[in-house]
Amino acid sequence: MKSFQISVPATSANVGPGFDSMGLALKLNLTLQVEESDQWEFMPPSDSDTPYEENFIYKIAKQIAERHHTTLPPCKVTEISGIPLARGLGSSASAILAGIEIANQVCHLNLSDDDKLRYGTEIEGHPDNIAPALFGGLVISTDFGEEIVHMDLPNLELDTVVYIPNIKLKTEASRKVLPEAYPMKTAVKASGVANLVVAALLQGDYTLAGRMMEKDLFHEPYRKELIPNYDTIREEAKRQGAYSTILSGAGPTLISFVPAEQGTTIANALQKILPDYNVKALNMCTEGLQVSYQE
Numbered sequence: 609m610k611s612f613q614i615s616v617p618a619t620s621a622n623v624g625p626g627f628d629s630m631g632l633a634l635k636l637n638l639t640l641q642v643e644e645s646d647q648w649e650f651m652p653p654s655d656s657d658t659p660y661e662e663n664f665i666y667k668i669a670k671q672i673a674e675r676h677h678t679t680l681p682p683c684k685v686t687e688i689s690g691i692p693l694a695r696g697l698g699s700s701a702s703a704i705l706a707g708i709e710i711a712n713q714v715c716h717l718n719l720s721d722d723d724k725l726r727y728g729t730e731i732e733g734h735p736d737n738i739a740p741a742l743f744g745g746l747v748i749s750t751d752f753g754e755e756i757v758h759m760d761l762p763n764l765e766l767d768t769v770v771y772i773p774n775i776k777l778k779t780e781a782s783r784k785v786l787p788e789a790y791p792m793k794t795a796v797k798a799s800g801v802a803n804l805v806v807a808a809l810l811q812g813d814y815t816l817a818g819r820m821m822e823k824d825l826f827h828e829p830y831r832k833e834l835i836p837n838y839d840t841i842r843e844e845a846k847r848q849g850a851y852s853t854i855l856s857g858a859g860p861t862l863i864s865f866v867p868a869e870q871g872t873t874i875a876n877a878l879q880k881i882l883p884d885y886n887v888k889a890l891n892m893c894t895e896g897l898q899v900s901y902q903e
């Protein structure tokens with residue numbers, strides 16, 4: 609019987625002003641063990657009354673199989689490790705890619721990376737989590753409909769610290785507070801800020817990159833009211849030496865970019881003043897989606 613493991617990293621989208629286009633993979637994984645079986649089963653079950661047909665990953669896998677005019681054979685799927693849900697760490701993008709990959713493996717679809725990026729982006733609605741979850745690293749991507757253009761940035765000499773509160777914020781809800789359109793002057797300044805973040809990262813000028821990340825005009829000014837302790841965490845992280853502290857994805861997690869090797873020290877200091885949070889030092893992850901087969 610075939611058995612394989614799928615591992616997909618968490619992601620932090622936007623990186624400040626790179627709204628819907630910039631994201632990086634983090635060393636925190638969704639890992640699933642998949643075995644062909646005589647019936648569908650998800651372990652641990654989300655709750656005993658929910659049929660497998662309602663499972664998010666199952667629905668994605670089924671949709672991809674149908675798109676290729678085939679049906680999924682039954683599988684037992686065991687979640688070995690997870691990414692906290694609705695916290696701004698890309699759990700939905702990782703689950704979507706896992707569903708796509710299950711269909712790819714068990715239906716022998718032979719999907720290319722571009723196929724996975726296209727399907728994942730269509731389902732998620734934007735490529736900024738899907739691209740780094742698929743490729744690893746820090747990826748800039750934009751969906752032009754006929755193609756999704758994406759480009760990796762070279763590895764950065766940075767650690768990150770994430771501040772995960774024990775409340776959820778669905779991405780859909782956090783998008784509702786954003787404006788439909790931006791005045792021309794705001795859009796020009798906002799894209800200038802985003803360009804400076806990329807230029808500064810490429811030059812290794814992390815002080816400037818951090819300063820510009822915190823000047824986002826696309827989403828943070830509208831979302832910060834939804835985020836508990838937004839100003840306190842930013843100020844305290846700066847005092848501890850962080851280059852920047854910004855929303856991770858749509859929030860409510862905040863993420864700091866900090867000098868290499870200083871993640872754990874800064875995380876420990878912030879955990880002391882945020883006892884209700886899970887404060888973690890996380891390295892960036894250069895690997896994206898991985899599949900490994902067992903005998």
Ligand SMILES: Nc1ncnc2c1ncn2[C@@H]1O[C@H](COP(=O)(O)OP(=O)(O)O)[C@@H](O)[C@H]1O
Nearest residue numbers: 664693694695696697698699700701703778779
């Ligand atoms: N491992 C998973 N298994 C099943 N559903 C998942 C999984 N990961 C994410 N989801 C679905 O994605 C939703 C969270 O997506 P979203 O609001 O975009 O937040 P985020 O992607 O920031 O964690 C969850 O409420 C759940 O429906």
Ligand SMILES: N[C@@H](CCOP(=O)(O)O)C(=O)O
Nearest residue numbers: 621628696697698779857858
């Ligand atoms: N660009 C999106 C990113 C959402 O990321 P998530 O991790 O919160 O799902 C947005 O900002 O809405």
